[in-house]
Amino acid sequence: MIEDKLRTPGAVRDAERWTAHNYHPLPVVISSAEGAWLTDVDGRRYLDCLAGYSALNFGHRHPELIRAAHEQLDRLTLTSRAFIHDQFADFCRELAQLCGKDLVLPMNTGAEAVETGIKVARKWGYQVKGVAPGQANIVVAEGNFHGRTTTIVSFSTDEDARADFGPYTPGFTVVPYGDLDALTAAIDENTVAVLLEPIQGEQGVVVPPEGYLPGVRRVCTERNVLFIADEIQSGLGRTGATFACEHEGVVPDMYLLGKALGGGIVPVSAVAADAAVLGVLKPGQHGSTFGGNPLACAVATEVVRLLATGEFQRRSAELGARLHAGLQALVGKGLLAVRGRGLWAGLDIDPALMSGREACERLMERGVLAKDTHGSTIRLAPPLVITEEEIDHAVAQLAAVLAG
Missing domain, CATH: 3.90.1150.10 (Aspartate Aminotransferase, domain 1)
Incomplete structure (x- = not known):
């Protein structure tokens, strides 16, 4: 046969x-x-x-990404963040400039970027906004997909992703995606962030109603809440702009990036935000053995340069x-x-x-x-x-x- x-x-x-x-x-x-x-x-x-x-x-x-990977493989692949390597500054600077932000925190996977964003938002809430200890909450949307760690599935509405993985992490309020009134009503004095996909990928490439993202931006500014855009799938050119948020002229307080950042060669993710937000982290409070490694930075820098051409x-x-x-x-x-x-x-x-x-x-x-x-x-x-x-x-x- x-x-x-x-x-x-x-x-x-x-x-x-x-x-x-x-x-x-x-x-x-x-x-x-x-x-x-x-x-x-x-x-x-x-x-x-x-x-x-x-x-x-x-x-x-x-070819440009493969060339960068080969060249770096012949020189240096890992130091850990205990030391500084010669690819690190270029990557962080060029990605920060692409995002229009002050600082970049490199990680590996998209889920790690989301977890980092959650930690940073909570710490910002306690240290900058003045939320009472242990009371921070983050508003998220139904139909979301931000990864599959235990914290992230705690606020998933997909039972396949969530069921039988409890007990679940508290601190999240789920509202309908695209409903600005519901989102606004969910924000209280303990809300530190709104975490959204500008376009929901796993849900079936769901585009929110026109005006929704600008409304979220406005409400977050008025209520002193961080707007975190998960652009892990939607970002880096996928939608016809560098970031999906650009289609409605919106700039979030924090970008969560991943997937395409590694060029399909190595896992690379990153959080980009201004110093007033990412600056709340101090040595020893967050890290990653492989985050920002030389091979990842060499490839991701070339990715950023490809995007910089438009x-x-x-x-x-x-x-x-x-x-x-x-x-x-x-x-x-x-x-x-x-x-x-x-x-x-x-x-x-x-x-x-x-x-x-x-x-x-x-x-x-x-x-x-x-x-x-x-x-x-x-x-x-x-x-x-x-x-x-x-x-x-x-x-x-x-x-x-x-x-x-």
Whole structure:
């Protein structure tokens, strides 16, 4: 049988046999990649329309990022923050300038950046705002996804992420996403921050109502509360701007960054804020062995320099318009709705046709890789190096899947 000569089935079985089942991956086994394309162990090529949940904004193995990684691998990979290395200042300075902030605190994963933001906001609340000890609270939104640590899942409304991981961490108030009145009413004298995704990724690329983010900014300023924007998925070019907040002219007090910051090579995250906020931390109060390591800084500095040209933001805006036009043409032809900005889209498939998982499996058979979420929704987030022809190809394959 032909299947007996293929490596994929055995590799899938081995993965399922030896791995904890905290993911439900598609049955494809990738062995190499370049740009927007992936190749499996049997030599079949796939168009990547997920880009590592935006970790691969610049495509697979971008030459400038690979060059920076190779050069740094030959010199120095880790010192820990016990010492200063020669890549550290450049990275922190250039990222701070990209964000328009005074200071940067490097970490590794997105969840670590969120945990750092929570700690900083609480400390700011006690030391600067004057909140009574142990009383700080943070307002968050329903449908949020900020990571999967025990603290973060404590304020998740996704039962798959939250159930059976208690007891839960207190200090969070959950309000409906996009409801400015509810958010305003939830703020009290002990509120130290509002933590939001400018666009909710895991929820299905949900864009808030126009005027919501400016309203949050205004209320936070009036009530002396920090506005923390989790731009881990939405930031660094994904939506057609450096940060999704820019679409409504909003500047948060703190950016939480990750995913694309590591160029798809190493895990890199960071918190960026002004000295009045990040300056509350003193030596010994927060840290990370690998945070801000030389290899991470070398790659992430090149990422920041790619973004500083504006090329990738323009590509996302222009190609995103093409992607959304193609997807909108499928509404009523198997799609119920399309949401998103730039090269980021959430698609609601008619559940009478198929589930999101089934749609992704059928797309995989046609050489396009995407990810489902919440039943009949799938997400598209191709690398920003994708071409017009490749976008048209992806939309055509989706149209064929929907047509059955």
